[in-house]
Amino acid sequence: MKNDLGGANLPALRSHNAALVLDLLRGAGEAGISRLELAERTGLTPQAVSKITARLRAEGLAREAGRRASTGGKPRTVLRLVPSAAYAVGLHLDRDELTSVLVDLAGTPVVTRTAALDLGAGAPAVLSAAAREVRELLAGAGLAPPAELAPGEGVAPGEGVAPAPAPAPAPAPAPAPGGGPGPVSDGGAGTGAAPAAGAARDTDTDPDAPSGARAEGGRSVVxxxxxxxxxxxxxxxxxxxxxxxxxxxxxxxxxxxxARELGRTVVLDKDTNAAALGLALRSPTADSFAYVHLGTGLGAGLVLDGRLLRGARTGAGELGHQTVQLDGPPCGCGGRGCLEVLCLAAVARGDLAEAARVLGTGAAGLVRLLDIDRVLLGGRAVLAAPGTFERGTRAVLAELGLPTEVAVTPYAVAEGAAQLVLAPVFGK
Structure with missing residues (x-):
């Protein structure tokens, strides 16, 4: 789950030990955690913890959060994470919809937007729309200057086969107290028009987010x-x-x-993997589960013992293209009788009970193969009738003697996409 975060321009984020400390600060929330507790839980010396926390404070990633009464000796000073010190963007490119979200360092969504999309319009047009959306999202949050949205300046057909160059340094504003970096510049020209009609709209805004998404002390990075x-x-x-x-x-x-279009670090993964990663990070225990997503397609994200399973060739989780009916209808993958084609056909004709039964059959295969603890269901089709899919999937498992926990989760794929960037910051 590691990736290059060189564009962040925060030296502390490159330290493994700092990642351990940041993860504990994130888990402590507003209550905070003392340096002594950090040393005990990380196994680091108190001196090492003091150096790390001093650097995190200097870079605006942590701050003191008062004192905690002690059972003996002087009260302990506690520290907490500063969520507004850094942000990440998550994009979900679905077949017919683009969802973007800005999350803070703690993973809390600040703004979520959706727009119509046509994945069949071709990669250049779709990526131009995606780049435009990122610029508008960041500009609206005050994390980048407004973009020049001139038409025709997006990704041209046939471009982009070369690796993305390192982002150009952002113009530095006046240094904030503590020497931390200022906001990251937008770093790119405008893009072409979206490949499908439909203006982006805000669907969720955190009323408690700092004005303009600025960090405490005026510092923030993307x-x-x-x-x-x-x-x-x-x-x-x-x-x-x-x-x-x-x-x-x-x-x-x-x-x-x-990455070249935006001048930023970009991480790409399957939609189901992104959602599964985000859900794993929210779980209090390192358990094993499958996230089964039914929307415009059917797939699964797999987490075993708290770790995302991508497979040796990153092909794990292609649940939708498992054949369950040898003489079934043809599927776009080239097979016949695949779970996806059967499930989507049932949804299209309004037979949601049958769709749930097919989904449950796929989930049962995962339970038997992987001996997982939970099956989490998500995606637009599931969320349109959550009770039907939860009951139907649970019934199939029960009939087969598989008493595995089944639940519907509204967790957004776009939020999981943002975690592709955030997870390495916390050593995940």
């Missing part, structure tokens, strides 16, 4: 952009495979093109 899209997908290469119904995306260097 660590990068996480992008989630349908699979299959080559995670190390940052390129999708043959997406069902959209073979034109096969091998297109999405990560590198978008």
């Amino acid at each position: 660590l990068g952009v996480g992008v989630a899209m349908p699979g299959p997908l080559d995670h190390p290469a940052g390129a999708p495979g043959r997406i069902t119904g959209h073979p034109e995306w096969d091998g297109f260097p999405v990560r590198d093109v978008l």
Whole structure:
């Protein structure tokens, strides 16, 4: 789950020990945690913890949060994370919709936007729309200057096969107290028009977020952009495979093109993997579960013992293309009787009970193969009728003697995409 966060310009984020401390600060929340507790839980010496926390405070990532009464000796000073010190963007490129979210360092959504999208419009047009959306999102939050949205300046067809160059240094504003960096510049020209009609709209804004998404002391950075899209997908290469119904995306260097267009760190993964990662980070225990997503397609994200399973060739979780009916209808993947084609056909004709039964059959296969603790259901189709899918999936598992926990989660894929950027900051 590691990735290069060099564009963040915060030296503390490059330290493994600092990541351990930051993770504990994040988990402590507003209550905070003392330096002594940090030393005990990390195994670091008190001197090492003092140096790390001094650096985190100097860079605006942590601050003192008062004192805690002691059972003996002087009261302990506690520290807490400063969520507004840094941000990440998450993008979900679905077949017909683009969702973007800005989250703070603690992973809390600040602003969420959605817009119509046509994945079949081709990679250049879609990525131009995605870049435009990122610029507008950051400009609206006060984290980048407004973009020059001149038409025709996006990604041109055939461009982007070269790796993205290092982002140009942002113009530095007057140094804030403590020497931390100022806001990161937008770092790119405008993009072309969106490939489908429909202006982006804010769907959720945190009323308690700092004005203009500024950090305490006026410092803030954008660590990068996480992008989630349908699979299959080559995670190390940052390129999708043959997406069902959209073979034109096969091998297109999405990560590198978008990184060059935005001048920012970009991380790309499957939509189901992004959601599963975000859900794993929210879990209090390192358990094993499958996130089964039914929206415009069907897939799964797998977490075993708290770790996301991508597979040796990053092809794990392609649940939708498991054959369950040998003489079934043809699927866009080239097979017949796949779970995805059967499930989506049932949804299309309004037979949600049958769709839930098919989904439950796929979930049962995962439970038997992986011996997982939970099955979490998500995606637009599931959330449109959560009770039907939860009951139907649970009934199939029960009939097969598999008493595995089943629950519906409204967790957004775009939030998980942002965690692709944030997770390495906390050593995840």
